[in-house]
Amino acid sequence: MATVGVLVYDDVQSLDVTGPMDVFAAANARASGRAPVYALCTIGRDATPVRTEGRVTIVPDTTLAHAPELDTLVIPGGAGSRVVNADPVLLDWIRERAASARRVVSVCTGLYILAATGLVDGRRVTTHWAHAADAQARYPGVRIEADHLFLRDGRFHTSGGLTAGLDLALSLVEEDHGAAVALAVARELVMYMKRPGNQAQFSAPLDAQTRGSGRLRALVDWLLDHLDEDLGVERLADRMAMSPRHFSRLFADTFDATPARYVERLRLERACVLLTSGTLAIDRVAATVGFASADAFRRAFRVRYGASPNEYRERFGR
Secondary structure: OEEEEEEOOOOOOHHHHHHHHHHHHHHHHHOOOOOOOEEEEEEEOOOOOEEOOOOOEEOOOEEOOOOOOOOEEEEOOOOOHHHHOOOHHHHHHHHHHHHHOOEEEEOHHHHHHHHHOOOOOOOEEOOOHHHHHHHHHHOOOOEEOOOOOEEEEOOEEEEOOOOHHHHHHHHHHHHHHOHHHHHHHHHHOOOOOOOOOOOOOOOHHHHHHHHOOHHHHHHHHHHHOOOOOOOOHHHHHHHOOOOHHHHHHHHHHHHOOOHHHHHHHHHHHHHHHHHHHOOOOHHHHHHHOOOOOHHHHHHHHHHHHOOOHHHHHHHHOO
16 A cells, blocks of 8 residues: 655645545545555644644644655645745655655645755756746746646656646556546546646636636637637637737737637647547547648647647547
């Protein structure tokens, strides 16, 4: 049985603790055989109960001094991560345990703690998109790639913000026990889909809700319902009752992308859902999301995701 230990500390983010633990717990019920495959414990600096950001009290199962040997060490994030990352006792303990653990995981801003140990200097990591620039400035030795749900570099696994920790934990279950178990866990937890690590933390529609307003936000909603149609600048500008030049400038200022590039992103994200949730042929996927040809779709897909549509489906499909 593999022991998974999750650090807890004052002002930890509750979901960063309970989310991954629930994934591993669900795997215990779904893996073959009756015996649990993961033993789970929370680890505090000492036995004192901790209070999360959401004002939930957690009583640690064990302490730094008495923690069992760990297969997987999980370091969650939260506002407190920017406090305990200066605790030399904790950092020394992480360095010691990392030497024997099969893998070390940081969730969200748990990266602040992991990076403070120096263990991931020179490695590719990710964290919550809103903290990526600050974390990079504090820890210039790490290579932060904020546009990922999660990343693996050797024994070190890091995830983006909050719910991305569930995606990372699910990928670890898949690594340990196969895709069938991971998908069963995803269904039990009612996760929308088993998302790959190279998917952006912000989907294009969510990005539109964050950046856009009024008619431009409504335009993105309209685009999602018309991906298989001609979505050239002239048509979009006409829909917005603007000149193509003015529309292109306003769109780029709002979304940091040309209309054509943004439409391509919407199409490719929709294609990812189709590829991982069904058996539609590649040429039909291309046509459904609005590409003129399957070849053009394959080229654009490889540029964005570093894999062909077929490779992506084989790796992440159900």
